[in-house]
Every structure is written in structure tokens, then in C-alpha cells.
Amino acid sequence: MIHAGAEPDPSTGAIMVPVYQTSTYVQEAPGKNKGYEYARSQNPTRKALEDAFAIIENGKFGLAFSSGVAATDAVIKLLAPGDEVICGNDMYGGTYRLFTKVFERFGLKFHYVEMTDLANVEKYINDKTKLIWIETPTNPLMNICDIASVTVMVKGKNILVCVDNTFASPYLQNPLNLGADIVMHSVTKYLGGHSDVIQGALMMNDPELREKLYFIQKSCGAVPGPMDCFLVLRGIKTLGVRMRQHCENGKIIARWLKDHKGVGKVYWPGFEDHPGHLVAKKQMKDFGGMISFVLENDSVEEARRVLSSTHLFSLAESLGGVESLINHPASMTHASIPREERIKNGLSDSLIRLSVGIEDAVDLIHDLEQAIG
Numbered sequence: 001m002i003h004a005g006a007e008p009d010p011s012t013g014a015i016m017v018p019v020y021q022t023s024t025y026v027q028e029a030p031g032k033n034k035g036y037e038y039a040r041s042q043n044p045t046r047k048a049l050e051d052a053f054a055i056i057e058n059g060k061f062g063l064a065f066s067s068g069v070a071a072t073d074a075v076i077k078l079l080a081p082g083d084e085v086i087c088g089n090d091m092y093g094g095t096y097r098l099f100t101k102v103f104e105r106f107g108l109k110f111h112y113v114e115m116t117d118l119a120n121v122e123k124y125i126n127d128k129t130k131l132i133w134i135e136t137p138t139n140p141l142m143n144i145c146d147i148a149s150v151t152v153m154v155k156g157k158n159i160l161v162c163v164d165n166t167f168a169s170p171y172l173q174n175p176l177n178l179g180a181d182i183v184m185h186s187v188t189k190y191l192g193g194h195s196d197v198i199q200g201a202l203m204m205n206d207p208e209l210r211e212k213l214y215f216i217q218k219s220c221g222a223v224p225g226p227m228d229c230f231l232v233l234r235g236i237k238t239l240g241v242r243m244r245q246h247c248e249n250g251k252i253i254a255r256w257l258k259d260h261k262g263v264g265k266v267y268w269p270g271f272e273d274h275p276g277h278l279v280a281k282k283q284m285k286d287f288g289g290m291i292s293f294v295l296e297n298d299s300v301e302e303a304r305r306v307l308s309s310t311h312l313f314s315l316a317e318s319l320g321g322v323e324s325l326i327n328h329p330a331s332m333t334h335a336s337i338p339r340e341e342r343i344k345n346g347l348s349d350s351l352i353r354l355s356v357g358i359e360d361a362v363d364l365i366h367d368l369e370q371a372i373g
């Protein structure tokens with residue numbers, strides 16, 4: 001991760017990839033150029049980052065997009081009207097909104113199923129199924145889907161498997177190794193890691209699939225700027241050390257919450273009694289720093305009070321930065337999912353989500369202690 005995509009600059013030897021802040025490239029003669037024509041199609045800073053994306057997911061190719069949802073949008077544009085997609089009933093609210101409010105209008109059909117049980121996935125597979133969209137662990141309920149088993153189930157069926165690997169990060173989980181065709185990341189989160197950039201990524205092995213997705217990237221134009229690519233190249237260098245600290249702090253805080261009398265259910269896949277624990281243990285290196293919980297009395301009012309009384313945990317959407325965040329999914333990240341859908345899928349109005357940062361764990365616990373009481 002430290003060396004991924006980082007060749008010294010050929011013209012100066014600069015150890016860091018320069019920010020090629022340019023829209024176009026001067027050509028020697030019509031059609032005679034150095035492989036760079038126009039910056040929507042190619043940019044050297046982006047190229048270095050895309051090479052890094054491929055390396056960190058053990059893939060052959062990487063593509064960078066202007067946001068996570070733009071990367072998701074590109075994957076869905078591989079499909080045609082009439083095609084069907086099977087996806088989770090508990091996924092990032094923005095993905096759900098993109099599927100229901102944008103793409104259903106174009107004649108695509110999405111089946112939202114409980115993906116922890118693969119029989120539910122199998123039930124919806126038919127001739128029209130072209131894509132299985134997996135998010136694991138899910139946001140915010142931390143459900144786990146067995147990636148390898150899904151890829152085995154669709155083998156030889158001409159169905160793509162794409163995994164939103166945002167919550168795990170490439171440090172903890174590598175879906176291409178488990179047989180997935182495409183990995184998607186909201187780079188905004190752990191890959192960027194410093195809450196200073198919006199970006200998305202796709203990684204894949206198949207050259208034909210790479211060509212199709214590159215065509216969509218340049219034709220639809222949702223590319224990130226070179227400065228954002230530079231920031232992410234820098235972020236990736238510390239992904240390993242950051243993730244180790246996120247995981248260690250996550251472990252300490254999840255256990256502390258579980259033992260706290262004022263706290264009810266705690267959602268974290270590292271607990272042995274978490275229904276997805278064994279699968280998580282099999283496909284992830286560790287359990288990460290994302291934790292959701294409800295208070296013992298399940299009171300929405302109390303939850304609102306806790307959400308407004310932390311000092312180190314900032315009340316904000318997003319996750320994966322070095323600083324800890326606290327979030328209320330029902331009114332913030334997942335407000336775009338209708339309430340009855342949320343409740344049906346187990347996302348209660350009192351649920352609190354933590355993105356545990358890399359601060360000192362004792363300081364974080366003191367903060368939660370004074371907030372929860």
C-alpha cells in the first residue's frame with residue numbers, strides 16, 4: 001500500500017506523483033501524442049491512483065470516479081432495460097436511492113433481499129438476472145454476506161458479482177480473491193481516510209469488463225480531479241496502520257458497549273454471537289471500526305440526547321476518517337429509505353452508528369461514558 005502506484009516522476013525524479021492540473025495535452029501532430037489527449041479520458045495523477053487501486057485489491061485494473069455513487073452508477077450502466085439485479089435489503093441509503101429513484105425508471109428491476117441467507121438470493125435468480133450487488137458488512141446493521149458462496153452459486157451463469165467493500169476496506173477483505181467480478185469502494189471513507197475528499201473506485205480482473213467500464217467512465221464523465229487523486233494516493237499509504245488502529249479501538253469500544261448497563265443490542269461482527277461472525281472470520285482479516293448500537297430502553301429521545309452530547313465523536317454523516325464520528329442513520333445517512341422499509345429491515349429509529357477513529361481508546365470511552373451516562 002505504501003508503494004502502490006508510486007513510480008518516481010520520470011521528468012524530475014519527484015518521489016510523490018505530481019498533481020497534473022491540466023485539462024488537455026499538446027500534441028506533436030494530429031493524432032500523434034504521448035498517450036494523453038484530454039483529461040476526462042486520461043490524467044497521469046489519476047493513472048497512478050488507478051494502478052494503486054488495482055494493486056491494493058489484488059486486481060488487474062482500477063478505475064477512479066468522482067464519488068462512490070458515481071462508481072455504482074457506472075456498474076449499473078453495464079445493464080440494459082429488462083435486466084434484473086439482486087441486492088441487499090439493508091444497504092447504504094444512497095445506493096438504495098440510486099436503484100429505486102433513478103434506475104427503476106429505466107426498466108431495470110431490483111430485488112431487495114436479506115442476503116445473510118443465500119437461499120433468498122437463489123430464489124430470485126432467473127434468465128434476466130445480470131448482477132448481484134453485495135454490501136458486506138452492511139451499513140449500518142453490520143450484517144455479513146458470504147461472498148465466496150455467492151460467486152460459487154452463479155458460476156457459469158453470466159451473472160456479475162459486484163461487492164461494495166467500503167466498510168471493510170481492502171486491508172480487511174479482498175472480494176476479487178473470493179471470486180467477485182468487480183469491487184466498488186466509496187474512496188471517501190477508509191481509502192481517503194482523512195475526511196477531505198469525495199471519490200469512488202472500481203477494481204476488476206477481466207480486461208473486457210475493464211474496457212466496458214472505462215468506456216462508461218469517459219463517456220459519462222464522472223471522473224475525479226487530479227488534486228483529489230493526489231490526496232487519495234497519500235491516504236492509501238497509511239491505510240494499513242490506520243486500519244490496525246481502527247480495528248483495535250473498535251474491539252475495545254464494542255466490548256465496552258456490550259458490558260454497559262445502559263446499552264442494548266450492539267451490532268459488531270467481531271462478537272462470537274453475531275450471526276455472521278464465522279463468515280466474517282473466514283473472509284475478513286479483522287472486524288473493523290464500525291459499530292452500531294441501541295440504548296437499553298430503545299428510546300429515540302435518549303438516543304438524540306446521546307448523539308448531541310459527545311465531544312470527541314463528532315455528529316456527522318460519513319465514516320472511515322481518522323477522527324471518530326457518531327451518526328443517527330434514521331435521520332441522516334439512511335433517511336432516503338422510507339421509514340416502514342427501515343423498520344421492516346431492523347433499522348430502528350433509536351439506532352446509533354459509530355465510526356471509531358484512531359484516537360486514544362481511553363479518551364473515546366470517556367467521551368461515550370459521559371454521553372451515555
Ligand SMILES: *Cc1c(COP(=O)(O)O)cnc(C)c1O
Pocket residue numbers: 067068069070092094095135139164166167185186187188189198199200
Ligand atoms: C458512502 C458510501 C457509499 C457512497 O459513496 P460516496 O463516496 O458518498 O458517493 C456507498 N457505499 C457505502 C457502503 C458507503 O458508506
